[in-house]
């Protein structure tokens with residue numbers, strides 16, 4: 001895969017995040033914010049992961065594809081709870097190695113496969129999976145339509161795909177928009193809304209929820225969880241990065257509360273031809 005310099009820089013940042021994701025303080029923060037301890041970095045909470053299991057109707061016969069799988073959250077949790085097969089795809093190999101170790105610890109290695117691949121150019125045969133998930137992936141890459149089209153090709157009808165995404169709220173002034181972009185994930189900007197992109201790639205929306213209120217709550221929990229662990233956290237990332245991190249959470253929370261950022265959940269199925 002040919003990455004742009006921006007994409008390569010983001011991949012390196014995620015590698016750094018996964019490299020320190022298993023430290024006791026990071027896992028403790030994750031437990032208090034999202035209710036899990038996989039080394040995750042999306043905003044997907046355990047309650048949301050349970051909802052995904054129900055929405056995707058996962059069971060022992062299902063084959064789930066999770067894109068931007070990171071170190072295994074929430075795909076491994078879903079595989080453990082439902083006994084489904086899970087294919088985990090991401091670019092940083094170190095995250096997927098952590099996922100493999102967790103799968104072994106949870107005795108589900110026989111159900112789990114990991115692949116380093118670009119979600120926008122999936123190499124799986126057509127109709128391979130009956131469930132697809134991704135957590136805040138589309139706001140971490142530019143080629144959103146290619147990912148949605150790739151997912152559509154690899155989905156076996158009548159399967160379902162569920163995903164969360166963070167986006168810039170509609171109807172903002174230039175200044176507000178700049179603030180939203182500055183405080184959102186790196187590739188939050190999009191040339192079209194998700195409903196249009198889903199329609200263009202042959203998906204039908206069967207459920208859509210604005211989950212910005214719980215996003216704001218999680219962001220506040222993150223800020224609080226970091227602040228009470230200042231000493232342990234600064235030991236790992238240094239005092240300067242700790243201060244930047246806290247300022248970042250504060251600015252993000254303010255942007256969410258000012259209505260500039262939103263987080264949505266989409267449940268979709270293939271359009272009938």
Ligand SMILES: C[S@@+](CC[C@H](N)C(=O)[O-])C[C@H]1O[C@@H](n2cnc3c(N)ncnc32)[C@H](O)[C@@H]1O
Nearest residue numbers: 040041042068069070073090091118119135136
């Ligand atoms: C917000 S993180 C979510 C990670 C994990 N699923 C979680 O919930 O903690 C987004 C992930 O998407 C991955 N990603 C970004 N661009 C990608 C691409 N083109 N193909 C595959 N994964 C990508 C990143 O490496 C990162 O691990």
